Ligand SMILES: C[S@@+](CC[C@H](N)C(=O)[O-])C[C@H]1O[C@@H](n2cnc3c(N)ncnc32)[C@H](O)[C@@H]1O
């Protein structure tokens with residue numbers, strides 16, 4: 588195979604931990620949003636790649652993996668911004684050349700999900716777009732505004748309803764530590780309103796859905812790092828982060844006893860790896876957090892934390 592036969596990537600690339608075994612295909616580059624903590628919009632000019640270029644990469648992958656691909660994750664930070672017709676063409680082609688394809692997934696900003704109609708989402712789901720990774724970050728509108736997320740708690744409720752209706756699985760991420768140290772009121776609101784949002788979106792059946800908590804990292808070049816340098820943002824301590832997560836878990840109260848919400852806070856940015864099913868494992872999760880709070884030597888050191 589010649590060097591022309593390499594799959595194209597625009598580095599650096601990010602993918603969810605659960606897509607470690609998926610074929611990664613660059614569909615977009617960069618991001619159209621500018622969230623204050625995120626590196627996805629830095630150092631890359633935003634573009635949606637031409638269909639023929641994406642098609643070529645899929646064909647290279649077919650040569651390498653002989654059509655045995657089961658999962659594809661389409662990069663980049665917000666591939667859901669791709670117009671509906673383009674997405675249809677790409678999913679269609681991927682299904683054609685990978686007969687064992689089970690699931691395609693993308694990172695998706697809530698607003699770009701809302702821009703697609705319910706019937707468009709259903710069509711995408713039928714063609715295999717089965718999992719969307721959506722950055723909620725918080726259910727608190729004040730904090731959403733301060734991180735420039737360009738969404739509201741209400742947008743997230745509408746987004747989730749649309750996804751569930753289209754049988755697309757939601758994987759939503761939240762970030763602990765977003766409000767910074769020394770603002771207990773904001774941290775409390777972040778935890779309680781995030782839990783309220785999760786309670787409100789809980790479906791009344793036993794389908795699987797995913798909630799993940801990361802802990803804030805401050806990559807250089809981001810708005811939040813500029814605020815930190817200027818002394819306007821102070822990072823939370825591990826104790827403040829765990830207290831915030833504890834308050835979130837304490838406020839989870841699902842009406843549905845069969846809820847199957849897979850909860851994870853085991854990303855490399857977290858001080859303590861935690862996972863369980865909500866709200867069945869609520870007490871175990873709270874005990875794990877208590878353990879972390881009283882055994883600081885067992886927490887992941889800052890130099891091992893990463894995105
Ligand atoms: C690459 S983004 C894609 C999400 C999607 N574009 C959206 O905004 O809904 C994936 C997620 O990683 C998390 N993330 C990104 N930068 C982070 C940081 N500096 N610290 C902690 N979590 C971060 C956020 O939860 C973010 O939504």
Ligand code: SF4
Pocket residue numbers: 618619620621622625626627628664665696722
């Ligand atoms: S969090 Fe998502 S929407 Fe915001 S800049 Fe990063 S990739 Fe874009």
